[in-house]
Amino acid sequence: MNVHARLAAAALILASIAACSPEAEKTADPTAAAPAAENADIHAFRIGALEAAALRDGEIRLANKAGESPWSDTAAARAVLTEAGQSGDSISLSVQPLLVRDGERVVLIDTGAGGRMGTQNRLVASLRAAGVDPTMVTDVLISHAHGDHVGGLVGADGSLTFPRAAVRISAPEWEYMKAGAARAGETALLTAVTPRVQPFAPGAQVTPSIKAVALAGHTPGHTGYEIASGTDRLLYVGDALHSSVISVQRPDWVNAWDTDGAAGVATRQGLLERGAAAGARIYGVHFPFPGLGRFQRRDDGFVWVPETTGQP
Numbered sequence: 001m002n003v004h005a006r007l008a009a010a011a012l013i014l015a016s017i018a019a020c021s022p023e024a025e026k027t028a029d030p031t032a033a034a035p036a037a038e039n040a041d042i043h044a045f046r047i048g049a050l051e052a053a054a055l056r057d058g059e060i061r062l063a064n065k066a067g068e069s070p071w072s073d074t075a076a077a078r079a080v081l082t083e084a085g086q087s088g089d090s091i092s093l094s095v096q097p098l099l100v101r102d103g104e105r106v107v108l109i110d111t112g113a114g115g116r117m118g119t120q121n122r123l124v125a126s127l128r129a130a131g132v133d134p135t136m137v138t139d140v141l142i143s144h145a146h147g148d149h150v151g152g153l154v155g156a157d158g159s160l161t162f163p164r165a166a167v168r169i170s171a172p173e174w175e176y177m178k179a180g181a182a183r184a185g186e187t188a189l190l191t192a193v194t195p196r197v198q199p200f201a202p203g204a205q206v207t208p209s210i211k212a213v214a215l216a217g218h219t220p221g222h223t224g225y226e227i228a229s230g231t232d233r234l235l236y237v238g239d240a241l242h243s244s245v246i247s248v249q250r251p252d253w254v255n256a257w258d259t260d261g262a263a264g265v266a267t268r269q270g271l272l273e274r275g276a277a278a279g280a281r282i283y284g285v286h287f288p289f290p291g292l293g294r295f296q297r298r299d300d301g302f303v304w305v306p307e308t309t310g311q312p
């Protein structure tokens, strides 16, 4: 399956799970990372008193061309990318689920792609490098039901990757996930995960320090998470924004992966305006690793200012 096909599949709920790439699964070995590489795959930081870590799962790389990129005006996308010092030929989306230790709870936000969509399936190795065995995870919080966020819930053999964790997902997203799996005729992941799922109402306080934030547009129950400790905050924005260049500098461009394009635009613009005004600390699950930084106003728009390069 080529990258185009993988990305097309990713845009359909759970279809990427149904179509999981055999060649990607063969080459993906979650235990393959050497210790030196593991260090580069984790970035530990604090949110107030809480310990957190960005955990690299891999990278999705797509060509800047019609049908593969979610931004239809590829010439304009090329101009924005090259202006930012990047190649205009391709778009790189990192994948880095977020680990948060919230008191007794060991919380993982999203689960990566599980080796699908051309990614490297490093999440479990990264988690272990951060000192956490998958059996120690108590809560998995899902932003939305696309394959690069829920694919890591199960391993290649279909068993649960985090067997003791409650899987928390917004109630509308859970309904969307079930309907999508039924439509795609793909129920293996759904069957495995259903006994662990605890849906919540949009906006719910999910753990003592983590509150769900409804971010409309990408999927029907798409959810960000605000992690708070004392006066410190971090907002996990999920797929409200994908590219740290295009999504931030051209939030008004409709993203073909959003189920409601207009709502997606409004959500992005609101996040950028409020985030820049407040100097809010942001976590972009698809931004360059480790995905930590802030939005800043520049000229008529916004730019992404990373907090760190993530180098150990």
Ligand SMILES: [Zn+2]
Binding pocket: 146, 148, 149, 239, 286
């Ligand atoms: Zn995604």
